[in-house]
Amino acid sequence: MNLDFSWMAWTWPTAAFFIVIALMLCGMGVWEYVSPGGNPRVGVLRFETTRGDRLFVSLLGSAFIHLAWLGLVGPNLWWALALSVVYAIGVFRYV
Amino acid sequence: MEKTWNNKAWFLVLPMLVLVAFSAVIPLMTVVNYSVQDTFGNNVFFWAGTEWFEDLLASDRFWEAMVRNLIFSFIILAIEVPLGIFIALNMPKKGWGVPVCLVLMALPLLIPWNVVGTIWQVFGRNDIGLLGYYVNAFGIDYNYVQDPFDAWVTVIIMDVWHWTSLVVLLCYAGLVSIPDAFYQAAKIDGASRWAVFRYIQLPKMQRVLLIAVLLRFMDSFMIYTEPFVVTGGGPGNSTTFLSIDLVKTALGQFDLGPAAAMSLVYFLIILLLSWVFYTVMTNYDAER
Numbered sequence: 001m002n003l004d005f006s007w008m009a010w011t012w013p014t015a016a017f018f019i020v021i022a023l024m025l026c027g028m029g030v031w032e033y034v035s036p037g038g039n040p041r042v043g044v045l046r047f048e049t050t051r052g053d054r055l056f057v058s059l060l061g062s063a064f065i066h067l068a069w070l071g072l073v074g075p076n077l078w079w080a081l082a083l084s085v086v087y088a089i090g091v092f093r094y095v
Numbered sequence: 096m097e098k099t100w101n102n103k104a105w106f107l108v109l110p111m112l113v114l115v116a117f118s119a120v121i122p123l124m125t126v127v128n129y130s131v132q133d134t135f136g137n138n139v140f141f142w143a144g145t146e147w148f149e150d151l152l153a154s155d156r157f158w159e160a161m162v163r164n165l166i167f168s169f170i171i172l173a174i175e176v177p178l179g180i181f182i183a184l185n186m187p188k189k190g191w192g193v194p195v196c197l198v199l200m201a202l203p204l205l206i207p208w209n210v211v212g213t214i215w216q217v218f219g220r221n222d223i224g225l226l227g228y229y230v231n232a233f234g235i236d237y238n239y240v241q242d243p244f245d246a247w248v249t250v251i252i253m254d255v256w257h258w259t260s261l262v263v264l265l266c267y268a269g270l271v272s273i274p275d276a277f278y279q280a281a282k283i284d285g286a287s288r289w290a291v292f293r294y295i296q297l298p299k300m301q302r303v304l305l306i307a308v309l310l311r312f313m314d315s316f317m318i319y320t321e322p323f324v325v326t327g328g329g330p331g332n333s334t335t336f337l338s339i340d341l342v343k344t345a346l347g348q349f350d351l352g353p354a355a356a357m358s359l360v361y362f363l364i365i366l367l368l369s370w371v372f373y374t375v376m377t378n379y380d381a382e383r
Contacts, residue, residue, distance in 0.1 A: 008121070009128040009140045018124060047378045060370065063363050071152035075145050 021059075028055060043095040054095055058088035123362075129355035136349075147356035157357065159332070160340040167251070167336060168315040174255050175311055176304065179262025184296070186267055197267075200260040208257075212324025215253040219325070239326060243333035246326045250334055253321055258314070262307045269303035270296060302376070309372040316365065337361055 031051065032038065038050030049057070062084035069080035130147055132140040151157050186196045206214075219239050221227035230237040239249040277295045286294070319338035322328070328335035328343070335343075341361065345354030 006138045008125045009132055009134070009138070011128060011131065011140075011142065014124075014128045014131060017127070047374065056370070060363070060367060064367070067148065067152065067360065067363070070145055070148050075149060077145065 024055065024059075028052060045095055049095055051092070054092050057095060058084075058091045061087055061091065126355045126358050129351050130359055131352075133352045143352055147353045148360075150353060151356050151360060156332075156340065157337075157360075160335055160337045163334070164316055164318075164336045167318070168312055170251055171254055171258075171315040172308060172311055174251070175259045175262050176308060178255070179259050179307065180266050180300070180304075182259070182263045183266035183270055184292070186263070188271060197264070200263050200267075203257050203260050204264075206257070208320035209324055211253065211257050212321040215249060215256075215321070216325045219249045241330055243330055246330060246334050249325060250322045253325065254315065254318070257321065258311060262311065265303040265307045266300055269300035273299045305372065305376045309369070309376070312372070313365065313369065316368070 028051065038052060040048050040050050042048050065084045065087060066077055066080045069077060069083070073079075129140075131142065131144055133143045134140045182200075186200075187193050203211075218224045219227045219237075221231045221238055227237060227239070236242075237245050239245040273295065277299075278291065281291050281295060317338055318336055319342065322334050322336060323339055323342075326334045328339045337357075338361075341354055341357050344350050344357060
């Protein structure tokens with residue numbers, strides 16, 4: 001059987017992106033195994049979040065940070081990435 | 096918290112995971128791949144980087160479609176939610192009228208979207224359509240093919256006709272779940288009709304109303320078939336919503352790269368709004 005996935009048009013940057021996402025999910029799985037329960041707590045948003053919620057908020061927020069940077073500043077996204085990392089740390093620390 | 100020792104039940108989720116992978120994850124990955132490339136067909140792709148996203152964010156066409164979509168969703172919610180509550184409050188709670196009303200309410204929901212579009216396309220025509228012909232006969236100049244305002248009115252009335260029933264059925268389900276004891280207590284206290292609605296019915300319907308708002312917002316924000324069949328996005332671009340614009344770009348112009356970038360931005364907006372609604376709903380549950 002010859003599976004042809006050329007229609008998916010894979011590139012190294014997009015593959016790296018998905019590998020990082022997959023690694024994050026695996027990491028969350030391991031974290032959950034080591035420390036079950038999701039570490040629920042009430043942070044600055046005033047409602048309960050688990051660490052899965054915090055990852056979701058981090059990723060979604062990072063996507064919008066990148067889009068905003070692209071629309072308002074320019075195509076060099078390294079600073080947007082740095083800002084997203086800072087944002088994600090903030091979310092995991094305070095949300 | 097106590098450690099979960101038995102995780103074998105997760106195997107039961109595996110078939111669904113495989114299904115979701117093929118129906119959602121793999122297509123989404125492909126869209127991400129397309130959004131950073133250009134193609135002229137034949138599975139030959141050229142790297143474009145963030146070019147399509149830059150073009151999209153600077154595109155008046157995209158933002159105009161977005162504003163149109165938001166206005167449409169806002170109008171739809173502003174009409175369908177109060178109207179749905181009003182109808183649900185006035186539906187019979189017992190007797191033969193209940194099944195009759197429920198079936199009548201369910202009927203519009205059973206009609207496929209493209210058929211609804213076709214019904215209203217013919218219904219609104221001012222030469223052979225019942226609505227269009229008689230509205231013009233009363234001296235009102237109505238022509239949804241040429242006038243953007245008339246096109247909007249037609250699309251909104253069509254959506255209200257099609258989907259208010261959903262809000263009605265959800266609200267009705269919330270209303271019939273209220274125990275009689277609440278009404279008896281209100282009667283003893285001499286509560287007015289408004290007080291009963293404000294302090295008993297509305298709070299008890301809050302959860303179903305949130306679901307109704309979520310479903311109607313999502314659906315109206317992603318609306319495609321009905322306006323496409325009735326107006327084709329016109330006159331001009333006056334009823335071109337995001338999904339219609341997306342299909343025009345992807346299939347009409349075969350610009351897969353720009354269409355993929357647009358899909359992703361559209362997806363992120365839907366994801367954000369869904370998360371906000373979901374959070375509001377789950378926190379409401381937690382507070383209760």
